[in-house]
Amino acid sequence: MAALPVFTVVLLALGFSRGFQHHFVEEEPELVAGPSQYGSLWPLPQKVHISDVSFKLSSSNFQITDAKESSAGPSCNLLQSAYRRYYEYVFVGPKNQKRGRDQPAGPSEVTELQVWITSPDSDCDSFPTESSDESYELSVDQPVAVLKAPKVWGALHGLETFSQLVYEDEFGAKTINSTVISDFPRFAHRGVLLDSSRHFIPVKVILANLETMAMNKFNIFHWHIVDDSSFPYLSQTFPQLSEKVRNRDGYRIRYFLRYRPNSIVPTEHRFTSFETVPRFGILNETSVDWKSNPDIQKFMEQQGFGQDFTKLESFYIQRLLDIVTTTQKGYMIWQEVFDNGVKLKPDTLIHVWKGNQQSYQREMANITSAGYRTLLSSPWYLNRIAYGQDWQAIYKADPQDFKGTDDQKKLVIGGEACLWGEFVDATNLTPRLWPRACAVAERLWSAKEVTDTNDAFNRLAVHRCRLVERGIPAQPLYTSYCPREYKGI
């Protein structure tokens, strides 16, 4: 069979740059990455001094060890497994470094990172609490770098910071500069909300995102596990709850609490919160259902509610809060419970998620003025997507940026990046969350004054390449390239 002539279209992309605004006009200016004086540290520590003096690290001549004075030793599996993990992160990348592996340590080489837990109780076997100490101090010198922290929580953060200080020189050799860092979080509550009700999220995806949270010093995993759409929580006590689960798979929570024996939930994350009774529909109590349900109509008559479903709702919530109170647990509510005037315990935590900037700032002012503690999510609904560098707006929002007294500001305990699940599943969750959630992470960890968007861009561009190197498909911020690009599809 004779081959027909090939019709090749030669596409001439002609026209000036005016004609090539394929990029469109952005609300935020497009930034182009350059080097930051803070390297690729993310989130930026409270106090950093990086000198020009640099040392090498060699995979054959480097170890992470317990300082002999440390209150945590070889029996602290939490730290030991973190040492192994961060050793891998430090030496991620091509294995064939230019420098000979058997070469003895030179005078300018860091051969050891000593981890020193200074408090008598390291917290190694504890679950973290709201007031756990997450601070640490890191001193990088040769031949020994020292990481000091009162508790294991700070040590875990410091290990991440140490790994972020390591870079490759022009020959690919792992390098670190002489550095002194003193660090602690600005806010105690730094969370990410994932929603496994609208789409099932495979366990391995959740675990990978827990790891990524730790790389960004998040400490709360807020798991919106069930909702109207599906009930994938498999309760051992009430198995009938999940009988009507529409997904084939479900979560056995024990598995998560045991992820990395004795560790991940209580370590990288202060505590894990599970939402209970997230919406009424699943209990056949959406407002529509309520109206059409004769039992509920009868109940409302008995209670004298008339046709006022708000009263029914308040009744329901009040009962629920009473029950929760008997469990001696704290509780956290979405803002509308406060807005609707339901009676709340003084230690109630109120989650602000509605409205534009003006509106959520007013809400934060009202809540704190009433003496309640609060956390912010309104500007951090990362399920909302837009074309361009939307991380900048995410980065600029500040939970303490509202009109109020210093005492009011102290009632702000942090915030959460929320990724609701209507349009998200395992196919797109991770790149949609990262590095956009990184912007929230820095806002919640770093000092209030850390607001230089250009410097943030420079550090974040490299940080996102680091996530990619660690196997996390974090999407690009803008036109760019990584030393080692993502290997999946």
Next chain:
Amino acid sequence: MAALPVFTVVLLALGFSRGFQHHFVEEEPELVAGPSQYGSLWPLPQKVHISDVSFKLSSSNFQITDAKESSAGPSCNLLQSAYRRYYEYVFVGPKNQKRGRDQPAGPSEVTELQVWITSPDSDCDSFPTESSDESYELSVDQPVAVLKAPKVWGALHGLETFSQLVYEDEFGAKTINSTVISDFPRFAHRGVLLDSSRHFIPVKVILANLETMAMNKFNIFHWHIVDDSSFPYLSQTFPQLSEKVRNRDGYRIRYFLRYRPNSIVPTEHRFTSFETVPRFGILNETSVDWKSNPDIQKFMEQQGFGQDFTKLESFYIQRLLDIVTTTQKGYMIWQEVFDNGVKLKPDTLIHVWKGNQQSYQREMANITSAGYRTLLSSPWYLNRIAYGQDWQAIYKADPQDFKGTDDQKKLVIGGEACLWGEFVDATNLTPRLWPRACAVAERLWSAKEVTDTNDAFNRLAVHRCRLVERGIPAQPLYTSYCPREYKGI
């Protein structure tokens, strides 16, 4: 060490559904999936009749064969490899079907799909041309289904359609209904543009997306291979072109032309177009550079252009078009070359990419009124993202929807979905492109009258699960689940 009491936050997600508009108000109504009378066919064939009579298929008792009358035989590697591929697609999923594998074929089983190329020249060893026949007819009966097509191009489309007719019954057994389909594309040019200049796209990602294009009956891969940002095309003739490449990797085009020996570019895709000289910056000729370049200033004086850079641009383009004309290839230009009044050959193809609906419809009217052929991309810039079911707006756009005569409409040869690369790399390209580009695929393939968004949603929801099953991380359209979810992260 004593464990501290665990502080568990019980998050009460309280409030009516009014309080839970985490989903926000959408421009487009949210659709909920249900069954379509057309199953999961995508894009919808021109004529379909699916009966209620169903047959089984068994992996041990089914084969795809050449009809004995076919002009393509065992030597047509293009088809033979397609048979193997589509056999795999048909039997994708759990291997342990309920029905015993060694059971003999029952009376209601399809055991063979015969492929019959009816034209004396099958085109098996040809490259496709703009006028290649892509039509096919498919008849599913038992025990033999027959796929007839004048050329291999139609047969490839028909194989995809056959695979889309197969579904699983309640016991997981592969099932297909008695069906008669007659099909051909509405438009000849159905393309996807990928941009490897702003971010390097690994070869395996490009190949996976070429496969996905074939699953949606796209036939043009428009490769925006180089641009200002980088020049990853490694030319053997002009190696110095890519010397300044900012990415570490580059493309050797021969590799792509040889993907699946003798096949993919000329088969699933009619032709591959490479853009040449995509922007001026890379040639040091952006308008800014031009102004500051004394050589160019001198040249403009000599030509008598004064300070009118538009004249310089037109001169440049005219020269380029003259050169291209001597190569006997067709050419395709972005719309502004037409807008700027550059002299064009009558067979020039003009790519419309600018403006809102009113504006691009006016442009299509002007171009066709001047007698030129055109294709549309303005509503299909898939790099533009928005929250919600944006596939609906993509789906509703129609390239022939402008004021003009029938003769003008005939000058519209199709369109392209464009995914520019500023915010896209291997981490997020595939889920961002699919299934949004599927909406473009159906608009360009199916009959003009196929505009029922509800029916489209029902078919597309299942089609996207099919892509997921085939290993493509196509993102969800809305709250949903697939029989087998994506396995990556």
